[in-house]
Amino acid sequence: MLDQLTDIQKTGNVCEFSSLGQDVKELLKASVKAQELAYTPYSKFNVGAALRCDDGTVYTGCNVENASYGLGICAERTAIVKAVSEGKQKYNAIAVSASFHDDLFVTPCGACRQVISEFSVDRDIVIYLTKPALKKVFVTSVKQLLPLSFSSLHINNHT
Numbered sequence: 001m002l003d004q005l006t007d008i009q010k011t012g013n014v015c016e017f018s019s020l021g022q023d024v025k026e027l028l029k030a031s032v033k034a035q036e037l038a039y040t041p042y043s044k045f046n047v048g049a050a051l052r053c054d055d056g057t058v059y060t061g062c063n064v065e066n067a068s069y070g071l072g073i074c075a076e077r078t079a080i081v082k083a084v085s086e087g088k089q090k091y092n093a094i095a096v097s098a099s100f101h102d103d104l105f106v107t108p109c110g111a112c113r114q115v116i117s118e119f120s121v122d123r124d125i126v127i128y129l130t131k132p133a134l135k136k137v138f139v140t141s142v143k144q145l146l147p148l149s150f151s152s153l154h155i156n157n158h159t
């Protein structure tokens with residue numbers, strides 16, 4: 001677990017919630033609200049996400065589990081699926097909230113990193129990780145968390 005402290009330093013910055021701009025604060029608060037709606041009868045591990053589109057709209061998501069465990073969906077992907085299905089495909093930031101201890105943060109799983117990176121071919125997407133208390137925020141990005149990701153560029157330019 002302590003390894004994460006070194007990884008955090010390598011992949012982003014931890015800052016105080018109070019030092020962030022109003023729009024980021026709102027995004028983080030939306031992720032905390034979404035966390036409260038998580039459907040997690042199996043893991044009891046609640047996660048909330050809030051995705052900011054280029055037009056300023058925010059789509060929230062929570063994890064939704066299932067008795068058939070593999071069918072559960074993470075909060076980040078719920079938010080992205082909601083946004084795409086409402087016609088939004090350009091995102092500049094996603095905030096994720098989950099409870100965790102000390103100075104450590106819950107980080108998006110590999111599948112979610114890949115799905116976020118699907119929409120970052122022409123840009124980077126900022127990722128804010130926080131906890132319900134909204135004290136500290138780990139600021140990173142999808143390109144920092146998933147360098148050299150497989151993307152449409154590979155499919156469209158293969159030899």
Ligand code: THU
Pocket residue numbers: 040043045046047062063064065072073074075076106107108109112
């Ligand atoms: N989970 C998320 O929703 N997002 C993450 O970034 C990590 C994991 C969910 C999936 C599952 O419902 C629960 O957390 C435990 O793995």
